[in-house]
Amino acid sequence: MFRNIVAQPNFSVYLMKKKEVTIYDLAKELNYSPSTISRALNNHKSIGKKTIKKIQKTAEEFNYRPNALAASLRNNTSRTIGITIPKINHPFQASLITGIEKTARKAGYNVIITQSDDKYKNEVDNVKALYDARVGGLIVSLGMETRDTSHFDQYVKQNIPIVFVDRVPENFNSYRVIIDNHAAGYRATKHLIEQGCKRIAHFAGAQHVNVYNLRKKGYVDALIDSGLQVDEELIMDMKTLSFEEGKKATEKLLKLDNPPDGIFSAIDTAAVSAILYAKEKGVKIPEELAIIGFNDDPISRIVEPTLSTVSHPAQKMGEISTKRILEHSTRKLDAAVSEITMLDTEIIIRNSSKRK
Amino acid sequence: MFRNIVAQPNFSVYLMKKKEVTIYDLAKELNYSPSTISRALNNHKSIGKKTIKKIQKTAEEFNYRPNALAASLRNNTSRTIGITIPKINHPFQASLITGIEKTARKAGYNVIITQSDDKYKNEVDNVKALYDARVGGLIVSLGMETRDTSHFDQYVKQNIPIVFVDRVPENFNSYRVIIDNHAAGYRATKHLIEQGCKRIAHFAGAQHVNVYNLRKKGYVDALIDSGLQVDEELIMDMKTLSFEEGKKATEKLLKLDNPPDGIFSAIDTAAVSAILYAKEKGVKIPEELAIIGFNDDPISRIVEPTLSTVSHPAQKMGEISTKRILEHSTRKLDAAVSEITMLDTEIIIRNSSKRK
DNA sequence: ATAATAAATGCAATCGATTGTTAGCTCAAA
DNA sequence: TTTGAGCTAACAATCGATTGCATTTATTAT
Numbered sequence: 001m002f003r004n005i006v007a008q009p010n011f012s013v014y015l016m017k018k019k020e021v022t023i024y025d026l027a028k029e030l031n032y033s034p035s036t037i038s039r040a041l042n043n044h045k046s047i048g049k050k051t052i053k054k055i056q057k058t059a060e061e062f063n064y065r066p067n068a069l070a071a072s073l074r075n076n077t078s079r080t081i082g083i084t085i086p087k088i089n090h091p092f093q094a095s096l097i098t099g100i101e102k103t104a105r106k107a108g109y110n111v112i113i114t115q116s117d118d119k120y121k122n123e124v125d126n127v128k129a130l131y132d133a134r135v136g137g138l139i140v141s142l143g144m145e146t147r148d149t150s151h152f153d154q155y156v157k158q159n160i161p162i163v164f165v166d167r168v169p170e171n172f173n174s175y176r177v178i179i180d181n182h183a184a185g186y187r188a189t190k191h192l193i194e195q196g197c198k199r200i201a202h203f204a205g206a207q208h209v210n211v212y213n214l215r216k217k218g219y220v221d222a223l224i225d226s227g228l229q230v231d232e233e234l235i236m237d238m239k240t241l242s243f244e245e246g247k248k249a250t251e252k253l254l255k256l257d258n259p260p261d262g263i264f265s266a267i268d269t270a271a272v273s274a275i276l277y278a279k280e281k282g283v284k285i286p287e288e289l290a291i292i293g294f295n296d297d298p299i300s301r302i303v304e305p306t307l308s309t310v311s312h313p314a315q316k317m318g319e320i321s322t323k324r325i326l327e328h329s330t331r332k333l334d335a336a337v338s339e340i341t342m343l344d345t346e347i348i349i350r351n352s353s354k355r356k
Numbered sequence: 357m358f359r360n361i362v363a364q365p366n367f368s369v370y371l372m373k374k375k376e377v378t379i380y381d382l383a384k385e386l387n388y389s390p391s392t393i394s395r396a397l398n399n400h401k402s403i404g405k406k407t408i409k410k411i412q413k414t415a416e417e418f419n420y421r422p423n424a425l426a427a428s429l430r431n432n433t434s435r436t437i438g439i440t441i442p443k444i445n446h447p448f449q450a451s452l453i454t455g456i457e458k459t460a461r462k463a464g465y466n467v468i469i470t471q472s473d474d475k476y477k478n479e480v481d482n483v484k485a486l487y488d489a490r491v492g493g494l495i496v497s498l499g500m501e502t503r504d505t506s507h508f509d510q511y512v513k514q515n516i517p518i519v520f521v522d523r524v525p526e527n528f529n530s531y532r533v534i535i536d537n538h539a540a541g542y543r544a545t546k547h548l549i550e551q552g553c554k555r556i557a558h559f560a561g562a563q564h565v566n567v568y569n570l571r572k573k574g575y576v577d578a579l580i581d582s583g584l585q586v587d588e589e590l591i592m593d594m595k596t597l598s599f600e601e602g603k604k605a606t607e608k609l610l611k612l613d614n615p616p617d618g619i620f621s622a623i624d625t626a627a628v629s630a631i632l633y634a635k636e637k638g639v640k641i642p643e644e645l646a647i648i649g650f651n652d653d654p655i656s657r658i659v660e661p662t663l664s665t666v667s668h669p670a671q672k673m674g675e676i677s678t679k680r681i682l683e684h685s686t687r688k689l690d691a692a693v694s695e696i697t698m699l700d701t702e703i704i705i706r707n708s709s710k711r712k
Numbered sequence: 713a714t715a716a717t718a719a720a721t722g723c724a725a726t727c728g729a730t731t732g733t734t735a736g737c738t739c740a741a742a
Numbered sequence: 743t744t745t746g747a748g749c750t751a752a753c754a755a756t757c758g759a760t761t762g763c764a765t766t767t768a769t770t771a772t
Binding site for chain 4: 020022023024034035037038039041042066067068069070071072073074075
């Protein structure tokens with residue numbers, strides 16, 4: 001499987017960690033008290049300008065690096081934000097993290113990341129581990145299995161802000177950063193109708209998850225408002241909206257006596273899968289079957305025909321979530337605040353649905 | 357842009373953090389000393405069985421959660437791994453992180469993530485910030501701009517293990533987890549030759565970055581070994597191997613008097629871009645132009661024709677990197693060890709290069 | 713020159729968990 | 743009854759930075 005090459009040049013002495021430089025060392029060196037060193041390094045106003053200069057210069061010479069653990073312990077607040085999301089290597093979530101990390105770092109915060117893999121137990125464990133690390137705030141996108149949210153209670157008790165993003169709980173006072181899934185689902189469906197679709201199928205996700213539930217509601221409402229029938233036969237329930245599930249669903253749909261002429265998929269992956277399978281079966285897209293997805297994943301631009309979709313401002317959501325946490329300490333709110341930020345989505349019309 | 361809805365139910369009392377439960381509280385409650393509580397919670401052998409039971413039960417009842425900051429401070433080692441990579445939202449790197457996080461969490465470690473965005477300054481800042489957080493180990497994939505590695509010296513001095521992964525420095529004693537880029541480049545090129553290509557172009561990345569340098573060397577060596585000419589005109593130097601760069605390069609190549617009949621791209625993105633552009637220009641793939649990429653990104657399976665590529669065991673690399681760090685404390689090595697783990701790659705032959 | 717004010721610095725406790733050393737206790741064998 | 747093995751558990755120092763309060767020094771006004 002792989003080769004290993006080991007070389008070990010020198011022993012013993014190096015095994016001991018060298019004593020690190022602390023403010024006490026600097027204090028001794030410069031004949032100041034540790035308090036003065038500490039204040040000088042933090043540019044405290046009660047310390048003289050030249051003193052600050054001198055101390056900071058020496059600190060640099062000595063390669064002094066503050067111990068954030070000690071500071072956090074003393075202050076009882078750490079400049080760390082915890083994240084719990086289902087999967088890091090999904091385009092939407094990776095972008096979400098990117099936005100969080102960038103914003104946090106600018107503010108001098110570190111980000112600890114955990115992934116639940118959509119398992120409830122993992123989520124609970126992660127939330128505990130982040131608490132143990134005494135994060136200053138928590139950003140969460142719920143796992144598929146999560147129905148109970150009591151694992152977050154301890155944060156509220158300690159007034160540690162929680163921001164739920166995208167996949168959020170129904171009943172939990174906290175910050176929320178979401179998109180208008182209902183409106184997005186409505187518009188995506190409406191778009192297909194405008195392109196002349198009369199029988200539109202829907203690839204639906206797990207219905208206890210807010211985003212999938214609302215996208216479906218939007219779909220249903222758009223049909224009703226347009227005077228089209230809602231046909232349960234055309235609503236394909238899926239667990240993960242994966243490539244495989246998308247294929248199976250498309251297969252089923254195409255076999256119907258009265259197959260659909262449009263598909264709104266709650267996730268791009270399944271939509272792309274539908275395109276590929278339908279093409280394989282000789283169905284013309286978009287003429288015979290118009291398709292629209294959700295997320296604007298990279299594959300949606302590459303598939304042929306390119307996939308129409310709903311874009312989800314992932315990085316922006318991460319950025320706003322982080323800002324909520326950074327602001328929290330400034331504002332006089334407790335963690336049980338219920339503040340919802342709803343971002344706009346954008347329908348991106350590409351070739352998989354453009355008939356005119 | 358977005359709507360905000362704020363509701364604030366209750367004030368004052370909740371603003372103060374409630375005092376957290378500590379081992380001292382448990383000690384008082386149970387009439388034990390804090391030392392006993394601490395040892396009991398850690399299942400120390402010198403504490404009686406029933407005592408441990410009783411203490412752990414009470415801890416649970418009181419919702420006690422250990423303060424990892426305090427423990428780390430005292431022990432001078434934190435169960436935290438720091439990561440510095442260029443970009444989180446790139447498929448390869450997202451998978452790398454996934455592998456790291458999973459392995460670390462199984463061992464009870466947290467993962468702090470930072471991204472350099474391929475900027476040297478960011479990388480330096482991040483490496484410092486992670487040091488300040490007193491991580492127990494560091495996993496790094498170097499940014500494009502990095503040529504000097506002195507920002508890692510402090511880790512070596514403190515015997516904090518560093519694992520470089522994928523994009524690694526030339527001269528720095530540490531752990532390294534890499535793939536055999538030379539062999540991969542060689543085999544990819546050889547594959548095109550076997551398919552009958554006589555004039556093979558190469559999309560090359562920045563040559564001071566080990567992975568791109570070696571892929572190119574592999575390409576050149578394969579040509580030479582097969583008695584083909586190395587034509588500098590066919591080697592396209594690119595900064596980021598992006599979609600746009602791929603397109604421009606393909607444009608240039610197709611305009612040559614004697615255009616290539618094969619392309620080996622050091623990254624999938626540029627390869628996909630080449631496919632799309634060449635198709636648009638009426639060039640038949642793979643008949644007139646065979647293409648192979650590198651990374652096995654999701655888009656490589658979706659593009660038409662599907663892209664042949666070299667798969668990079670990203671999660672596995674993350675897993676192994678993490679294990680190196682976890683093992684480090686166990687083994688009697690200092691951080692200046694030089695241990696290289698080289699993983700195999702796999703050539704995946706899809707339609708963009710299969711002529712026979 | 714002197715009192716009064718402002719500026720600069722130091723003292724010592726604190727955050728929560730860990731651990732080497734010491735001390736108390738139980739039980740059994742002699 | 744005595745003694746020591748074997749358990750249990752406590753004391754107190756430690757990790758490094760922070761900060762309210764006290765104290766010293768410098769500066770200004772009168």
